[in-house]
Amino acid sequence: MKNANYSKEHLLYLRKNRRYKIIINVVRVGLLACILGIWELLAHYKVIDSFITSSPSRVVKTLQDLYANGTLFKHVGITLMETMVGFVIAVVLGYTIAVLLYMSDAAHKVFEPYIVVLNALPKIALGPLIIIWMGTGYPAIIFMTVIVAIIVCIMNTLTGFLSVDKTMLTLMQAMGAKKHVILFKLIIPASVPSLINTLKVAVGLAWIGSVMGEYVSSRAGLGYLIVYGGQVFKLDLVMTSTFILCILAGGMYGIIALIEKKLTK
Template sequence: MRKAGVSRDILIWRALLLVGFLVFWELSVHRGWIDRFFVSQPSLLWRQTRDWIVSGYVFRHLWVTMEEMLLGFLAGTLLGILVGFLFAFMPRVARIFDPLMVLLNALPRVVVAPLFVLWFGLGLLSKVVMAVSLVFFVVFFSTYTGLREVDRDIVNNARILGGSRRDLIRHVYVPSAMTWIFSSLRTSIGFALIGAVVGEYLGASEGMGWVIAYAEAQFNSTQVIAGLFVLMAVVAVMDFGLKRLEEHFSHWKPS
């Protein structure tokens, strides 16, 4: 069976739209329609990114941000899945703590971020905690919802056939929740990066968040936008990997 994927026509349209946008941007700056000081221009962004890559400058800072992002992503994902399963299989616990989860999720992270810096310092830990606080709730609510949406007829039939609690978790609940979990992972990887960058932006001496904050203080729009493009490229690569991983486990999805 042929796997679903992006058709060649869609890829061509995406490429044309991207090229058209960049050409219009470059032409608008060149003709004076928009001010280079505020939005830079693609040719300058290309030269800036190339210089960063050749000198190795971007890799040193990107490695720091990637470490914070991946640690926060993994920790937040594991905690979200574990607590989601806990709530699903212990309804009394869910009823007690559900309002608390809703309230904690409603807290604006940008406002709480300075507290994380105050509590955990300017080092790695505060950035990881910031990323975890964003990833955890996305994965938790998706896992919890996925487990609650399991077809009760399938559960009852499995029990009639002699399935134990362990069998139900392995063959019924986990396959049902996998679709929800993978969907949340592709969303939460971006949130993990946001958490790491915001933490660096508030207080750090290295990392892409620091690079962007320093460039902003120098009113250097080229470096600011180049830094943002680097982060966008990282998320695109991570999302591609998660999509391939989801396709690999697609046989677990209920038909």
């Protein structure tokens, strides 16, 4: 069936489409290569001071060193663990709270101003308190990750719930559906697209939270390496850690995009 019956115009259209996609991808990769190339060249010919700006080759060298002395995976693993655990807690807890707020209009009204204020509050202001309350280990950093991500999870999820098609709601009510039936049969499935968007935003915030937590207090992790590298002027270490963060954050986003494809198929 495929291909066999397509007209010449359609084949041409498909080819044009494919070519456009390829061009976009080539330019994307090319742009990165250009930036890295110029950076490397400028550093190589001493136009810029690579002690301050580092350079791609020094990043690669730092990566090799970290790998060789066995600390690479330790730091990556710790930050990844903190981010993932914080992300999962924030999403699950945030979703649950959103469900509870949806089920009770009064609760929603009572908590709304609190949520708004907590959302506007720069969470790093809580840093000292968190250290005093929870110590300087992972729990403190995970806690930081959760509070950075959870408010947006609650707000986005709730907005998704409340923006479900009113006609569908009327239909369910006309069938005599109870509120929990409406929740499970209509609200939750209808708000899957908004859940995916929430996940996308939350994953970014979880990275902010975990790295911020490591800035405030930590003995290991990529955030720790960045702070440490900055303090002892090892900018190669700062750049390398940032580079790893880019890859990890991109990877996690990619996983969510895959989940999206699966769920919305």
